[in-house]
Amino acid sequence: MPDTSITEGAYNYAYLDEQTKRMIRRAILKAVAVPGYQVPFGGREMPLPYGWGTGGIQVTAAIIGRDDTLKVIDQGADDTTNAVSIRRFFAHVADVATTTRTEEATIIQTRHRVPETPLKGGQILVFQVPIPEPLRMLEPRETETRTLHALSEYGVMQVSLYESIARHGRISKSYNYPVQVNGRYIMSPSPIPKFDNPKLDRSPALQLYGAGREKRIYAVPPYTPVKSLDFDDHPFEIERWNECCAFCGSTESFLDEMIVDDAGKRLFVCSDTDYCEGRR
Amino acid sequence: MSGTLSSLSPGLADPSHDAQQLFREVLDAFSHPGRIVTLADAPQGPGMISPAATAYLLTLADRDTPLWLAPSFNTPEVRDYLRFHTGTPIIEDRAAATFAVLSHDDADPFEGFASGTDTYPDRSATLLIEVPALGTGPVRTGRGPGIKGETQLAIAGLDDWFWRQCATNHALFPCGVDLIFTTGSQLLALPRSISVEVSPCTSR
Numbered sequence: 479m480p481d482t483s484i485t486e487g488a489y490n491y492a493y494l495d496e497q498t499k500r501m502i503r504r505a506i507l508k509a510v511a512v513p514g515y516q517v518p519f520g521g522r523e524m525p526l527p528y529g530w531g532t533g534g535i536q537v538t539a540a541i542i543g544r545d546d547t548l549k550v551i552d553q554g555a556d557d558t559t560n561a562v563s564i565r566r567f568f569a570h571v572a573d574v575a576t577t578t579r580t581e582e583a584t585i586i587q588t589r590h591r592v593p594e595t596p597l598k599g600g601q602i603l604v605f606q607v608p609i610p611e612p613l614r615m616l617e618p619r620e621t622e623t624r625t626l627h628a629l630s631e632y633g634v635m636q637v638s639l640y641e642s643i644a645r646h647g648r649i650s651k652s653y654n655y656p657v658q659v660n661g662r663y664i665m666s667p668s669p670i671p672k673f674d675n676p677k678l679d680r681s682p683a684l685q686l687y688g689a690g691r692e693k694r695i696y697a698v699p700p701y702t703p704v705k706s707l708d709f710d711d712h713p714f715e716i717e718r719w720n721e722c723c724a725f726c727g728s729t730e731s732f733l734d735e736m737i738v739d740d741a742g743k744r745l746f747v748c749s750d751t752d753y754c755e756g757r758r
Numbered sequence: 759m760s761g762t763l764s765s766l767s768p769g770l771a772d773p774s775h776d777a778q779q780l781f782r783e784v785l786d787a788f789s790h791p792g793r794i795v796t797l798a799d800a801p802q803g804p805g806m807i808s809p810a811a812t813a814y815l816l817t818l819a820d821r822d823t824p825l826w827l828a829p830s831f832n833t834p835e836v837r838d839y840l841r842f843h844t845g846t847p848i849i850e851d852r853a854a855a856t857f858a859v860l861s862h863d864d865a866d867p868f869e870g871f872a873s874g875t876d877t878y879p880d881r882s883a884t885l886l887i888e889v890p891a892l893g894t895g896p897v898r899t900g901r902g903p904g905i906k907g908e909t910q911l912a913i914a915g916l917d918d919w920f921w922r923q924c925a926t927n928h929a930l931f932p933c934g935v936d937l938i939f940t941t942g943s944q945l946l947a948l949p950r951s952i953s954v955e956v957s958p959c960t961s962r
């Protein structure tokens with residue numbers, strides 16, 4: 479379990495001091511004004527347990543209020559250690575209601591999934607982002623990636639994807655599959671499966687992305703086109719399974735594979751636990 | 759006529775929670791350009807400044823965000839109020855301003871404000887433009903992120919020249935200033951990402 483000492487003693491509402499919240503709020507508004515662009519923000523390191531995703535926590539802390547209902551998912555599940563801890567943390571420091579139901583939530587903080595239940599207008603999806611720069615694996619220098627974004631010079635990404643096709647016959651990237659936002663910035667959708675990429679496109683919900691270590695915030699406003707990069711002869715495709723969920727029978731959702739006995743028997747179940755429970 | 763501190767109008771009654779709620783209303787406006795958002799509990803501002811613009815500044819301005827005030831708002835009462843409640847430096851140089859408060863009939867409203875750089879387009883000013891009314895006046899069509907298809911918007915007190923400047927600002931994208939129109943306790947946001955048709959849709 480994460481260190482609980484940070485939830486004890488004196489603290490500000492939603493943990494962050496007011497000046498830090500204002501700074502993050504200003505960065506969020508700039509991020510909304512320039513969709514897909516990574517807005518740097520300052521501020522101190524946030525002492526939080528490893529795995530919580532400080533960027534997502536900071537964004538949620540800057541926006542959350544007593545009228546909100548918070549849902550937290552980790553890999554699609556509401557009941558993992560991190561999801562439970564983060565939910566308790568905000569219930570404690572921000573005095574908010576929490577839920578596991580996607581449709582009841584006003585804010586959904588997520589790591590590695592987008593809920594299967596379609597999001598509604600007025601909902602805010604907060605992504606925890608480990609590495610915000612989609613070009614980082616191709617270009618380690620920040621000054622260079624910044625220039626590439628400034629010039630919309632994304633040939634390096636196209637070449638990388640095409641090399642993957644040349645080598646594997648298809649684009650092998652299945653997580654963190656790069657997208658282009660409103661025809662301008664190439665953006666990392668965070669390590670969600672590419673299965674979730676179509677849900678980002680023209681969603682009525684507001685998407686906010688927080689990267690804590692690199693101190694970047696970026697956003698996709700509602701109804702904004704989000705296109706997964708592809709080629710005319712190799713169009714973007716999402717994963718499909720021959721199996722259906724062993725619990726709810728869904729053939730539509732993202733499935734996790736589970737080994738259920740020593741003989742190596744395998745089952746497929748929905749990664750989104752709320753969606754799965756709602757269907758049983 | 760600079761008053762004593764005790765004569766200043768109050769700021770936010772419950773600073774942390776009021777600022778949170780106001781921020782969410784502002785975020786709603788930014789995320790849905792063209793939407794008229796009414797700010798609950800916007801405090802009565804000083805001088806000629808609307809409650810909406812006052813609420814915006816109390817929520818987002820501080821000592822790190824230099825503020826430029828158009829002459830009609832640049833009075834001792836307004837300066838004292840904003841300095842006391844936000845700590846914001848009030849400056850004369852438009853280029854250094856994070857925020858600015860202008861009137862709808864000010865000449866060259868965009869002139870001289872930071873519009874960011876190609877590598878840091880976020881380093882740009884946000885302009886609060888006080889208008890006589892929202893939801894009335896010539897209807898124009900807006901398109902862009904946050905808008906499903908297109909939206910009709912009507913803002914009173916802005917002439918064709920203003921909208922041509924607005925189109926020029928949009929053409930700078932990803933650079934450009936972000937606009938917030940305020941009246942009473944209402945506001946409407948037009949981030950730089952939004953294109954607004956220049957010719958009015960209604961005949962006069």
Ligand SMILES: [Zn+2]
Nearest residue numbers: 723726748754
């Ligand atoms: Zn299922």
